Amino acid sequence: MEVEAAKLIGAGIAAIPLAGAGVGLGLIFGNFLAGAFRNPSAAAANQQTMLLAFALTEFTGLLGFVIAMIILYAF
Amino acid sequence: MILPYSGAAKGRDQMIDAAIASFRALNPYAAGPMEQFEVLPIVPLTLGNIDVSFTNSSLWMVIGVGLIIAFFFAATSKRALIPGRLQSAAEILHEFVANLVRDTIGHDGKKFFPYVFTLFIFILVANYIGLIPSIPGSAHQFHVFTTTSHIIVTFALALLTIAIVVVYGFAKNGLKFLRLFAPSGLPLWLMPILVPIEVISFLSRPISLGVRLFANMLAGHIILKLFAMFVIMLLGAPAAFKALSIFPFLGSVAIFFLELLVAALQAYVFAILTCIYLSDAAHAADH
Amino acid sequence: MLTSIALFAAETAEAAEKAGLPQLNATSWPSQLFWLALTFGVLYFLMSTYFLPRIGAALEERRDRIADDLDKAAEGRRLAEETEAAYNRSLGEARARANVIAAETRDEVGAEIAGLQKEAEARLAEKSDAAEARISAMRASAATKVRDAATDTTRAIVEALIKESPVDAVVSAAVAKATGKV
Helix, strand or coil: CCHHHHHHHHHHHHCCHHHHHHHHHHHHHHHHHHHHHHCHHHHHHHHHHHHHHHHHHHHHHHHHHHHHHHHHHHC | CCCCCCHHHHHHHHHHHHHHHHHHHHCCCCCCCCHHHCCCEEECCEECCEECCEEHHHHHHHHHHHHHHHHHHHHHCCCCCCCCHHHHHHHHHHHHHHHHHHHHHHHHHHHHHHHHHHHHHHHHHHHHHCCCCCCCCCCHHHCCCCHHHCHHHHHHHHHHHHHHHHHHHHHHHHHHHHHHHCCCCCCHHHHHHHHHHHHHHHHHHHHHHHHHHHHHHHHHHHHHHHHHHHHHHHHCCCHHHHHHHHHHHHHHHHHHHHHHHHHHHHHHHHHHHHHHHHHHHHCHHHC | CHHHHHHHHHHHHHHHHHHCCHHHCHHHHHHHHHHHHHHHHHHHHHHHHHHHHHHHHHHHHHHHHHHHHHHHHHHHHHHHHHHHHHHHHHHHHHHHHHHHHHHHHHHHHHHHHHHHHHHHHHHHHHHHHHHHHHHHHHHHHHHHHHHHHHHHHHHHHHHHHHCCCCCHHHHHHHHHHHHHHC
16 A cells, blocks of 8 residues: 555544544533533533533544644654 | 546646646745744844744744733733723733632632733733734745644643642642642552553643644644635636635634634633642642 | 545645644754743743732722722711711600600699699688688577577567566576477
C-alpha cells in the first residue's frame, strides 16, 4: 500500500473518536438540562461543573483530531 | 502528487484549475488550511545565537497585549464612583475572575488572582483576535494570526501553571504535598497501583491543558478555512455550481458563531482548570 | 465537484507536505517563547501592580460608600423613629395632663355644687326648724288657751249650777282629767 493512502486512511480512522465525544457531550448537556428542569434553582450553581465536564469531554474528541492532523502532516 | 482521473474530464479539470486560480488570485498566500498557522519573520532578531525574530506571531501577541493595556488604561483612568461603560466592563471582568478564584481556591486564592486574570484575558483576547478576518490582499506576514493556535504557546502557559502549582505546593505543604498522589483512606495494597496512576494523571495535566486550547483553536480555524475555501471554489465553478456556494457560506457563518463561543469558553476553561490545580496545591495537606 | 475537492485536498496536502504542520516546526519555537514571555510578563506586571489594584480599589471604594450610605440611611431611620416615639410620648403626656385637668375641674365644680347644695339645704333646714318651732309654740299656746277656756266654761257652768264659785284648783284638775281622757 502506498504510504500516502495509508496516511489518509489512518487520519480518517483517527476521526472516529469524534463519535464518542459527540455522545459524551450529548450526555452532559442532556443530563444537565434534565437536572436543571427538575430543580431550576440549583442549575446556576452547577453550570461551572457542566462547562468543565464539557471541556474535558471535548478534549477526547480533539485528541482524535490532533492525531489525525499529526498523521496527515507530521510524518 | 498525481490523482487518477480520466482524460474525458479534461474540460472539467480546466474549470477546477480556473477555480483554484481565482481562489489564489483572491488570496495568493492562502494555499491551504495550514498556511494560516505559518510563522513568518517580520524583523529578524537574534539573542546570542538564538533566533528571536519578531514574527507575525509576536506581532499579534503585542497587538493583543496592547489592546488589553489600552482597554484597561481607558477603563481605570477615571476610577469614577459611578462607572462608565468601559469601567463597568473592566469591573465585571474583575468580579468574574475574582469570584472564580474565590469559589475554587478559597482564601489562599487571593495571591493567584493577578496570574489567573492575566492568563484569562491574554487567552481570551488572543482567541478573539484570531477570529478577525485578515485584510484582503495584505501580505502574508500581516494576516491575522491566532497565537493560541500554536502548541508551543499553549503548552508554555500550561507548563507555567503547573510549575506554579508544584512550587507553591511544596512551599506551602512541604513534603505533605506528595499526599496529592496518595488519597487518604486508601488500603495499603492499592497504593502501588493507584499512586502511579495519580502521578501519571498529574503529569498529563500540562499536556491536556495545553493541547486542549491548541487543538480547539487549530480545529476551529481549519474548519473555518475549509468552509471558506469551498465557497470560493464553488464560486469559480460553472453557474450550476455557483448557487451551491451558499451552503458552505452558511456553514462557515455557523462555524464562526460556534468559534465565538469556543474562544470564550476555552479561555474560561483554561482559567478554571488553573484554579482547580492551584486549589489542589493549596489544600494538598488536607487530603 | 468531488474531483475538484479531492484535487484541492491533494493540492493542500502537497503544499502542507512542504511545510509540515507549522506548529511542529521547531525553528519558530524560541522566537514564540521569547515573545510570549515578554508580552505575558509585561501584561502580568501591569495587571498585578497597576490595573487590578486600581479596579479593586474602585470596587472597594464603591462598596464602602454604599455601606456608608446604608449606615446613614439606617441612622436617619433611627432618628425618624426616635422623633416619632418622642412625639407619641409627648402626645400621651398631653393627653394625660388634659385628663388630669378635666378630672380636677370636674372635682372642683362638683365640690362647689356640693357646697352650695349643703348651704341651701342648711338654710332650708333652718327655715323649716323655725317654722316647726313656731307651729309647736302656737300649738302649745292654743292648747293652754283651750284649757283656760274650758276651765272658765267649767267654772261658769258650775257657778250656774251650784251658785257658788268653785275652787280654781279643783276646776282645773277636773278639766285636766277630762281633757286627759279625751
